Amino acid sequence: MQGRYEYFDPPDRTQGFAITKNGTFPGVLGLVWRREVEFFLGDVTITYERNRVVEFSFLTLADSGAFVTKAPGRLNEALALVRPFQWQVWPPIITTLLLSGPIMFMVMEAPSLWRPRKRHALPRWDLFWSCIWFNTTIFLRQTGREVSKSHKVRLLTVLLSFAATYVIGDMYSANLTSLLAKPGRESPISTLEQLEFAMKTQGYQLLVEIHSSSYGILENGTEVYQKLWRQMARQPYFLIESVEAGMQHVRDSKNFALLGGRETLYFDTRRFGSNYYHLSEKLYTRYSAIAMQIGCPFLENFNQILMQLFEAGILTKMTAEEYEKLGGELRTDKVKGDNKEKTNSDQADDAVAGQQVTTGEKTKTMSTAHLLADDKKLQPISMTMLQGAFIVLALGYSISVVAFSSEMLMKILEVHEVKCKMTKPKVNMTAFQNVWVWCEAVYSRLTPLSSEDGSCMTLDYIE
Template identity: 25%
Template sequence: MHKSSQPVMETVTICLQLNTIQKLEYVAAFRRVGRWSFENGESRSFLSENVFPPLTELYGDFGGRELVGATMDNWPFIKVGRADGGIFPTGGIDINVLDTIAERLNFTYRLVEPPDGQWGYPSPDGTISGMIGMAARHEVHFALSEITITDGRETVVDFTMPYHFDAVTITSRAPKQRGKALAIFWPFSFEVWLLLVAVVIAIGPVIFLFMECNRRANLSQETFRLQEVVFSVFRAMMVQGNRLALKSFPIRLAFMCWYIFCILISALYGGTLTAFLIIPAYEKPINSLVDLVAEAKDSGFILTIMKDTSQESILKEATAGIYKDVWDFAFDPNKSHVATQTDGFSRALTEKSGYITTKYISEIRTMRRGKHLYYIGRETFYPQGFGIACPSGSPYRKVFETIIGSASPYSTDRLFEGGLVAKWCQDELVGTRSSTSDSDEGEQDVVQAIALDHLQAAFFLLALGYALALAILFLEVLLTMAK
């Protein structure tokens, strides 16, 4: 320290000691990095460079140190083997990410599983489950296995920037072919059938009333019984023509409008029925959360989901809207939780349930199990990013991000911006597709010949009509005998 001639001012030179090894000899050196002064009761410092090196330099080389990471067997992102009571990586998208970071930063790693087998989420009672809990309690250096970045999780751990993005969908059993016993009724909805029956019943008396008004006004001398008019109206609906000799123009015009209506209805019915009969028809699939709620109300359909995942949290914490409806009507606390992804997809085949997970997972896992057995909903929701979870305040998180993605346009080791993660995802899909037998593709929709099961309802209506006619005949005989 050097004292100046002025007693109110002191100046101190700040030096940084550098320890280096040159030719196997330990060398200590100092370099001036700034100065500090005290003048008139105020302190001032002037630094020409940082005293402490930036984290990217400090943690740019781990020197071969072993890091411990939490993970779960979650193909295609993580594939692990088991030996001596532990696990070891055998492949997967996240393993490729981790291997790239480890090679670049010069560290090795050892993987462990969470005791509860869950991804993890902070609970209201303060406990934190799964891999997130292990990272939050500093039991591991990082957690990696398709972990979604959420606001709730970021209160207890620090995430790297996302290295992959996806959205959530619903996977259920492939719709079965509809039974054809009532195929002749398929062309029109229930409301249309009701309206047609009402029109056929009403139009006969309406035309008859019109004819009577015309006759009483001395505009026509034609007289027909109500039964004749009603039967002619029914004949027209069956495209059987008309036997009434009509001379009045207004009455002819009324019947002409009715004929046109009947021709249009007949053409629509015939064409639509043909399409329904020769092309297989299927049950309505679950395409959206709205479909899921409707099916839950109608038939007890439930959702299945892994516990303490981001997908469960958005449904459970919703206070209004479709997410709350799904939680209220489709979630069963005794049946909806599954232990693994495999259980979710298995239950989708054996129960009336839909498994909620990311679209990529749905595509690749159904491809392996037999894509024709499943139906993946067309609507996706809850877009999300996946990151590496680190303990809060981890100094190496930023260093991990320099490998995942960098702000520098000249960086050559950015996994996300360089498209490497997307390529690894595509490679897994291609590998799974090539290993899947062609026989798993399922039957294609082909034109089918009309068989007896297509016309069951027609024969049933014929039998019902004859039975009704026989019952009426029997009743008329009894009334005649009673007179």
């Protein structure tokens, strides 16, 4: 196409999404609708409301809707000892540990039920606790004394050792090693249902660009979009001026999410640092094109050129290079600022700027490579990673101290009770004995009198 054009930046820097109540259309599309400009050269999402005021050219971008949240943070490393297994696995393991001791005791004592014999072993109560402690040492991979040398007990010990050591223990050790080498992270938010639940329970806030197609989808949507819109109405604010401002909100705060085009959000995450963000799944498909006046005479010329560029893959390459250029400029400014603070030399800034190359998708800088290497570099194990082991150790020491104190207290009470019995005053015993002797004396004196009366009565009767 041959001709001259004049480029200017729209004052409000918004596209507009629908006709307002007063009959106006805001944003740059309103300028096209009022025929103040001929067309808007950019990726404008095609919607029903926009089709009523402007006419769109051939597709320039096929995009999907998505939202971005902050990258999931690391989980609390104090609970790393229980994370090798999911919570559904721990109840069977604990149940097996609790039941293995009583089962061994029943196996040892079962023959005595139908064949009574003299016992030369420990008392039943001591044998019961010995079985429990022996099975606990097996699960903890410790050495212990056999409670019995019978073949049935040895067979049960072999089975428990195989299950505890070679299955549960090895799997636990392997998973724990991998978790300490690469700590786990929180569960990411990837669907709208998860986002809605997070907004209800965790206080997440959803942001959207003003006068954008995403704003129109939330306002006019149904089902989950309607629920999200109701949650957004309770927020202090949810409209932002640009996607860049929303990306900064998400990066600086944890409980923020930004809804927009997935392609735009993807390149913006690379621009601001992909390690700060988590991009959700594709939500819906949307198409973008160039907005023109209704009845534009050169619409067919635009369509012909755009179809040729689309078939050749030039549009995709141009989009990728444009976002890569923006991200490269941002990283260059960051590297320049860091080097200036460290060296205070203008020559160092010029050298870094000279190394910057932004001519395609595969271009990188040496400084950017160093930054990415620092992010992915393995870190040595710190005390925060091992704090779970020390917490368990402290808990074990605390239980031992409580048990030892209880035993000492019980021993002191027993000794005191024995001393009380040995040093009990004899006065009470003597008084009791005196009362008892007096009662016996009285009874012995009364007994002869009653016998004499009886004898006299008997003699009279005989006579």
